[in-house]
Amino acid sequence: MVDRGQDKTTTTASDLSLKKKELLSSAMKRTSEWIFSQEIPSDVKVRVGEASFSIHKFPLVSKCGYIRKLVSESGDADVPLIELSDVPGGAEAFELAAKFCYGINFEINVENIATLRCVAEYLEMTEEYAVGNLVGRTDAYLNDVALKTIAGAVSILHMSESLLPIAEKAKLMSKCIDAIAYIACKESQLSTSGRSDNSGSDGVASSIPSQQRPVVDWWAEDLTVLRIDIFQRVLIAMMARGFKQFAIGPILMLYAQKSLRGLDIFGKGRKKIEPTQEHEKRVVLETLVSLLPKERNAMSVSFLSMLLRAAIYLDTTVACRLDLEKRMAMQLGQTVLDDLLIPSYSFTGDTLFDVDTVRRIMSNYLESQMGNHFVLNGDDEYFSPPQSDIEKVGKLMENYLAEIATDRNLSVAKFISLAELIPEQSKPTEDGMYRATDIFLKAHPNLSDMERKKVCSMMDCQKLSREACAHAAQNDRLPVQTVVQVLYYEQQRLRDAMNGNENVESPSANAKLNVYSGDTQFHPVSNEITGLRRENEDLKLELVKLKMKLKEIEKSTVKVKATVINSPSVNSSPSGSADKPPLPRRSFISSVSKKLGKLSPFPRIDGITPFAKGRTKPNKDRRHSIS
Template identity: 30%
Template sequence: MEALEANCDLEVEVNGEEIFFVNKRILSSSSGRLSKLFHNTSASTTASTLRVIFHELPGGPEAFELAMIFCYNNGVIDINPTNVCLLHCVAQFMEMDSLSEQTETFLQGISYWTLSEILFALKQCQDSTTIANSSGIFQKCVDSLVMRIASARESSPSNSSPDNNGVRFSCDTRSTESLKNTSHRIWWFEGLSVLNPDIIEKVVNAMISQKMSHMSISKFLLYYLKARSTTELPSEKRKTTEIVIGLLFLLDKSSVSCKSLFGVFRISSHLDISKFCWNQLESMIGCRIDEAMLDNLLVPAPQSVDILYDVDLVLRFLKYFFSSVDQIPPAQLKRLGRLIDLYLAEVAPDSCLKPLKFMALTTALQDSARDSHDSIYQAIDMYFEVHSGLSEEEKTKICSALNYEKLSSDACKHLAQNAKFPPKTVNQAIFSQQTKLKNLLKDTDIFSSLSRKVGVKGQEENEGDQIVLYAKKLDLSKENEELKANLQQMQWRVIELEKICKKMHTQMTKMKKKSCPSRSLPKLCS
C-alpha cells in the first residue's frame, strides 16, 4: 500500500468536484490525452509539482474513476448497460482507444437491452451531451428506445381511445394516480419523464420520423409538461414549456385537443416564454378555437391595458382560425358564431372597451356564421347602455355589423322602441322587415307557380288573401298534401308579420311625435 501511495505522482482535479491522486505512467499509457500532455514534461520535474485540472470531463468524478479502474486493471473492466455510456464518453474525452473499441462492441447488442436499461443509458448521456452526440452513442440509444416503444405498441392490444386513456391535462390530483393503471398507450410515459427536455426533443423527433401515432406523442408531451412543471425552477420550466410547444406544433393539428392547448396556455401565461413560442401556441389554439368554451376566452387583459379581458388575443385566435383552412364546414362556422356571441355578451358591459375593438369583434365573422343576429343586437344594446357618450356616427358604424334581415320580429320590435340606437338604424330595421314581408310572397316559387296556373293578378297589399284563394282552388290530392301544409304555414306567417308591422307603425308614430318630430319615417305596412 505504501509503495502504491508513493507511486501516486499525479494529482487530477475533475470538474472542481473531486481530486484524484494517480500514477502518471499508468494513466498516460492508456490515455492519449495525458500522454500528449506529458510528452514535453521535463524528466527532472518532481511529482509534487504535477497537477492536471479537467473542467468539463463527461460523467464527472464517477466516469474518471471508471477510467482509472480500466487503466489500473490492464485494460479490463466489466461493461454493462449501466456504465457503458460513461465509459464510452470518458474514453472519447481521454482518448483511450482500447476502451472506446470495447464500448462500441458492447453497444452492438443494444437491441437486446431492456427498456429500463436504455432509459438509464440515456439518462447518463444527459451530462455528456456533446460527446454523446458526436460519438453516436446517444443516437443509438434514442433509436433503440423508439423502436422498443413502437414494437411494443404494435404487439400489445389496446382498447383505449384518445378520450379514455387516462391522461387528463388539468390540476386534478387524480390525473397522476390514474396513469398507474392505464393501457399500453402510455406505459412508457413515466419512464421518459426522467429525461431532460433536450433529450426529449430528440426522442420525440425520432418518434415523428418513425411515424408513431401523433395522438400518443401529444398525450406524452402533455403528461411530461405537467410532471416537470411541478418540480422545476422557473427558468427550467420555461425551457421545458418552449420545447413542448415547439414539438406539439410539429404534430397534426387534430392530435391535440383545444382543451389541452388551453392547459398549456395557462402554464405558459405565468412564464416569460419567447414571442416565437407564443405565436406557435396561439396559432394551434386558433386552428381549433371553435371547440373552445367561453371560460377559455375570458383571459384577463395585461396589466398595462385598462380593459377587463384580452380582446386582442381572441381576435388573433380568429385570425389564425380563418387562415388555417380555405373552406370551413358550415357546422364548424356556426359553432364558432355561437361562441363569439357569448363572448360579446361578456365584454360588451366593459366601460373601457374601445368602439374599434368592439366593432372588430362584431365584424370578425362572416355573415354565414350566424342564422340570427339577435345576440349581436343585444350585445350592441348593452354596449350603448354602458357607453352613453358615443356619437351618432360611432353608433352608426357599430350598428353596421347588424344584418337586419336576420333579426327576429321581437328584436326588431325592441329596436324600434330603443332610443339608444340612431334613427337611421331604426329606419333600416323597419324597412328590412317591410322588405322581408313583401319578398316572402314575391320570391316564393310556389306563389309564382300558382300565379301562372290560375292566372290571378293582384297588388302587394292583398297578396295574403291570394294565398288563401289559391289554396281553395287547388285540387289537393294526397300528393299535394305537403304543398297544402306549406301554403297554410305561409298564410299564417304573413298574417303574423302584418300584425307586427302594424304595431311597429303605431309605436314609431308615437316615438316620432315625442322625440323627433322633424324626422321623416319610411312608410309602414298598412
Template identity: 30%
Template sequence: MEAYCDLEVDVNGEETFMVDKKIVAQYSGKFTKLFGKSNSTTGKFKVIFHDFPGGAEGFELMLRFCYNNGKPDIGPQNLILAHCAAQFMEMKESVSGGCNLLEQTEKSMREISYWTWSELLIALKQCQNFVLITDSCAVLEKCLDSLVAKLVFSSEVSPCPSSCSPDSSGFRFSCDSKSSESIKTNSSRSTWWFEDLLFLSLMLVEMLVKLMFSRKFDHVVISKFLLFYQKAKFSTSATEEKRKIIEMVIDMHFNMDRSSVSCKTLFGILRVTLGLNINKCSRNKLENMIGLQLDQATLDNLLVPSPYGISYLYDVNLVLRFLKAFLHRGTCLVTPIRIRKVASLVDMYLAEIAPDPSLKPSKFLALATALPDSARDSYDELFHAMDMYLEVHTGLSEEERLKICCGLNYEKLSAEACLHLSQNKNFPSKSTVQALIIQQSKLKNLLLATPSSTSFTDSPCSSSDAGKRGNKDKTSEQVVLYAGNFDTSVDNEKLRAHLQGMQWRVMELEKVCRKMQSQMAKMAKSKASGHSYARSLPKLCS
C-alpha cells in the same frame, strides 16, 4: 509489488490522484503527448484537468481500466462515462497489445438495442450528466432510439399490462419494482411508461419526442405524455423552468397532427401559460393551433382574463387573434357549418363582455365585424349584444353609436328585433329608421308575392275593406318618404312614437299576407283535387 506514484493529477478541482505515469501513459495518447517517450522516473509531475468528463468518477473509471491490464468492466451503468473518458484521454492499445478502451465502448454501443428497459433507463440517467459533451451524443441517441423502438413494439403487442413485466418473454422490458407496480395499477397500457421517464431533462424529452415522430408513434399518446410530464415537473419547478417546459410542450404539439390534439387540450395549455410570459414564437404557435379549431371551442374557453395592465375584464385581443387564425385557414377549410358555429360563439362572447364598462367601442365593433356577413343567418343575437353594450356605455356620442350599429345587417333582423329596436332609446334614431325601411321593403316583397286581387273573387271583403287596405299600403310607403326627410333636430319622442305605430301596422300586414298566402295555397290544392273550397280568405281590416 509496491506501486510507484510519480504523477499527481488534479481532476476538475474535485479530487487529486497519485498515479504511476508509466502505467497510465501506455494506454493514454494524451499522457503520451504530455510526457513524450521519456521513461525517466526522476522527479514528480503534476497535471491539472479543468473539464474532465464525469469529473473524479470518470477519471477513476479510466484508472481502473489501466491498472487492470486493459481489461474493461463496461456496462449500462458506466458505458457513457467510459466512452467520454476514453475520448478525452485518447485511449489506445497498450505497447503489450492490451485492449483499447475506446474500441470496447464503441463495441458495447452496438449492443445497446439488446439492452433491457431498466438498463436503458440506467444509461439515460447517466447520459444526462454528459449531454453537453459532443462525444456523448452518439450513445445518447442510441439509447433513446432503442427506448422508442421498445415503446413502439409495446404498443403493437397484447394489451395485457403483464407483457411489460420484468419476467415477460414477449420483449425484455426489465422494469424495476416501482415501475411494475405502476403498470399493474394503471388503467391504460399506453401510458405505463410515463412515470419511468419523468427523470428525463427537458432536452432529452425533446429528443425523445422527435424520435417518436420519426417512428410514427401515436401522437395522442405523445400529447398525453407531454402533459403528464409538464404537470409532474411544475410541482417542483421555479417560474423560469416552468416557462421553458411549457414552451417545449407547445412546440412539440405544433408538430403533431391537428386531429390528435383536441381544442380542450390546447385551451388547457393556454391556461397554464397565463403569467409565465412565454416567448412570442411559442405563443403564436399556440394561438394558431387554437384558431384552427375555434369552431370546437366553448364560451368558457374564450373567457380568458386580460393580461396585467389591460383594463378589460377579458382578453378581447386574444379572441381577435383566434378569429384571424381561423379565417386564414383558407376557404376550402372554413366550411359554412364551421363558420356559423364560430359566429354563434362570437355572439355569445359579445353578450358576455358587453357589460364591461372598460371595453372600448372599437374593440366591440372589431369583434362584431370580424366575420363575413355570410357567417350569420340572423343578426338577432348580435343586436341583443349591442343593446346590452349601449345600455351600459351611456356616455357614447351619437357618432360612436352609429359606428357600433354598422355591425348590424338590418335585412337579417327578425320583425320582433326590429320592433324592439324601434322602441329602444339606446340606439340612434337613424338606426331605428333604417330598420323600419328594411322591414317595409320585406313587406312590399311579401305583398308582391301574394296573388292579385282578381284571384280573390271568393273573398267576402267589401270595397270599403279594400279601400282601407289601400290606405295601409299607402301608409307603408310613407315610411320611406318620411325617412328621406328625416331631421334629428325635430321632436324625437314624437317621431319615435309615430314610427312605432307604423311598425305595429306593418307587422299586422305581414301576418295577414302570410295567412292569405296559406289560404291561397290550400285553395289551389283543393281545385287541383276537384273539390270546392268554401272557406273565406281573411279580411285585410277588421
C-alpha cells in the same frame, strides 16, 4: 479527565481532516490500501480536482493512452505529479478507471455506465493500448444490456447531459437516442396493431380510425426528464424512423405539463417569475411549438389555448404566437368560450382580455374558409363545407362579444371590428348580436348618439326574433332610428302574415340560401346583396327624415292644443264630449305600428303613397301623435 477527552477529540478531528485531503472516499482508501499492500511504493501522484491519488505509474501508462502521452511529453520518466482538471465525472470516475487499471473487480450497472464510458474516452482506454480495455467493456455492456429498454436508455441519456461534450465525442448520446427511437417505434406499432385488432371485433369502434384515438404509451412519461434540446432530438429521431405524428401529441402534452408548471397564465396579476427561469421556459415553449404535429385535430383546442396563453405570458417570438393562432383557427369549430377568454398581460390599463389575438384567430379562420368555399369537385360543380361548423363559430363569437362587452375599457372600434368578422351566413338570427350590443350599451352609458348608431348598425333588425323585437321596442338604450327599424320590420312581418305569406323569406335569408345552394352563378347573388345594402342605407336616411317630420308635427300639435284650450267656444261647452263612451285602450306596440303604417315613407301594397299631394286632411279621430 474531561481535558484528556477534549484533547483526544481534537486529535481525532485533525486526523480525519488529513485523511480527507488524501483520500476522497472509503473506496479510494481501500484502493490505496491494496496498492500499499503490494509492498511497492507509489511513484506518481494524480490530482483530480481537490482529490489526490498516490498510485503507480505503470498500470496507468499501460492502459491509459492520455496519461502515456502526458508522461512522454514531459521528458522526465519520474513525473512526480499529474494534473487532471477536467475529468468527466470527477474523482469518482477516475477512481473507477484506476481500479480497472489495477484489475480490481467492481460492478458495471446503468447508474455508472455513462460515467465509465466518458472517463474511458477521456483517458483513451482503447484496444490500441490493451486488449479488453475499458472502452470495449463499456460498449459491450451498452449494446447487450443497458440499451435494450427505453427506461435504461433514457436513464443513461439523462446522466449524459452532465457529461457533455465528451459524451457526444464518445457517441454515447447518439446511441441512446437511436435506441429510444427504435424501441419506441416498435412499441407503437405493436400497440397500434393490438388496438386495431380489438376494435375490429366491435363494429362501432372499428368505424373510428385509430389515428383519431391516440393513446399515451407507458414509456412516454420517462421522456419528460430529458432536457428540452435532447428531448427534441429524440422526437426527431422517432419521426425519422416512422413514428406517427398523431402519437407525438400526448408526449408533447406530458412534457409541457411538467416543464411549464408554475406559470400563472390564468391570472391577471404581475409576473412572479425570475428572468432566468422565464428565459428557460420561453425556450421550452418555442421548441414544443416547433414540434407540434402538422396534422389537423392532432392536438386538442384547450391545449393549444394553454400554449397560446403561455406564449403571450412569456413573450415568445411573433412566429411562435402566430403559429398557435393559425392552429386554433383551423379548429375554431371545436373551441369553447373559455378557450378564447385569454387575459391581457400588457398591464397598461387596456382591456381585460386579449381582443387583438382573438381577432387574428377569427381572421385566419375566415381566410381558411374562403379557401374552402366554392371548390370544384369532379363533376365541375361548386360545393361548400357543412353549415354546422360555420354556425358554431358564429354563435361562439357572439357569446365572446357578449362576454367582453362588460369591459368598460373596450372601445367602440374594437367591438365593431370583431362584430364585422362574424359572417352573415353563420347567423340564422340576430338575437345573439342584439344581446351583445345591449350589454355593450349598458356597460358604456356615456356613448354619443353617433357611437350608439355605429354599434347598433352591426345587427340586422330584419332577422330579430319576435321576442327580441318586443324587447328592443322598449329598450331605452337603443337609438330611435334602430327602434323605428325594428317596429317597421315587425309591422311588415305582421302584414305578410295577414296576407297569407307566412313562409316568405327575408332578403338576407334568401341571400344566405343562394350562397349555399350550390348554384354556380355567384356574382348575381353578390350584386343582390350589394343592392340590399344600398336600399338599407336609403331606408336609414328616410327614417331620419321621418323623425324630423314627426318632431315638427308634435310641435304644431302642441300649438294647436294651446290655441283650442284658450278659445271661448271650448270654455262654453266643457261637457261636449262627456256623453260619449270611452275609447278602448290600445297597446303601445299596436298604436305605434299602426301610425307607422300611415307615416311610412315606403309605398303600401295598394300603391297609395303617404303624404301625397291629393291627400285630404285627417279627421279628428286620427290626430294622435305616435310619440
